[in-house]
Amino acid sequence: MAQAIQARNITYEYETAAGPVLAVKDVSFSVAPAEFLCVLGPSGCGKTTLLNMLAGFLTPTSGEIMMDGNPVAAQEHNRGVVFQDFAQLFPWRTARRNVEFGLEMRGVPEAERRETALRFLKLVKLDKFVDAYPHQLSGGMQQRVAIARALAYNPGALLMDEPFAALDAMTRDEMQKQLTEVWQETRKTIVYVTHNVAEAVYLADHILILAAHPGTVKARLKLDLRRPRDPLSGEFIEMQREVLRHLTH
Numbered sequence: 001m002a003q004a005i006q007a008r009n010i011t012y013e014y015e016t017a018a019g020p021v022l023a024v025k026d027v028s029f030s031v032a033p034a035e036f037l038c039v040l041g042p043s044g045c046g047k048t049t050l051l052n053m054l055a056g057f058l059t060p061t062s063g064e065i066m067m068d069g070n071p072v073a074a075q076e077h078n079r080g081v082v083f084q085d086f087a088q089l090f091p092w093r094t095a096r097r098n099v100e101f102g103l104e105m106r107g108v109p110e111a112e113r114r115e116t117a118l119r120f121l122k123l124v125k126l127d128k129f130v131d132a133y134p135h136q137l138s139g140g141m142q143q144r145v146a147i148a149r150a151l152a153y154n155p156g157a158l159l160m161d162e163p164f165a166a167l168d169a170m171t172r173d174e175m176q177k178q179l180t181e182v183w184q185e186t187r188k189t190i191v192y193v194t195h196n197v198a199e200a201v202y203l204a205d206h207i208l209i210l211a212a213h214p215g216t217v218k219a220r221l222k223l224d225l226r227r228p229r230d231p232l233s234g235e236f237i238e239m240q241r242e243v244l245r246h247l248t249h
Helices: 047-055 095-105 110-123 139-152 169-186 197-203 234-248
Strands: 005-016 019-031 036-040 062-067 079-082 157-161 189-194 206-211 216-222
Touching (some): 005 047, 047 189, 095 139, 139 169, 169 197
Antiparallel strands (some): 005 019
């Protein structure tokens, strides 16, 4: 089932040779089950740090993060993470075997692993490439394998850190469309980090805008645009303007 996420007054401070550096300060927000939240802000505003805390990779210096009312640490198997880096796939495993990895670590029987992997590869439109290795796949296809792998062990929340940033514009547009279709099919809770305004407006139910140095919440916007969204429509362009106003003032 999709998870609810609650971040309460979270702060994160890095220790460096020159002294502590405050990356995120007193950030609070919530994400409803099956909601698609985009976290948007300039470089250095703490977006990735925030996502790493949601994933449990970093522990907040202060504050707390709850998922379905339980601390993040108690929910370690209920989050899927997709990064920007194509190297997140195992190069010695086929697409199917990459998707099976999390299930294998859980001790799921081989036949069930295979069936689940094939189902999710079909969901991301890669059912014809199940036996291909990562080096035989394009960047966009590799990201689709990573999404399928994250979904395969049925996490309540999917955390995504600029997964399409390294792709060319046409591939990125197609991936955004496919991700929307996957989300509508699976109804997972998604927290998606981006610095791209148009991407956030295309994908999100809500946009959380962060200010930089240190990262603080500047605004939260609700998007009532109909889906599928048309990036050339007047309402889409006006929403981009609204987001930009919050980013630049």
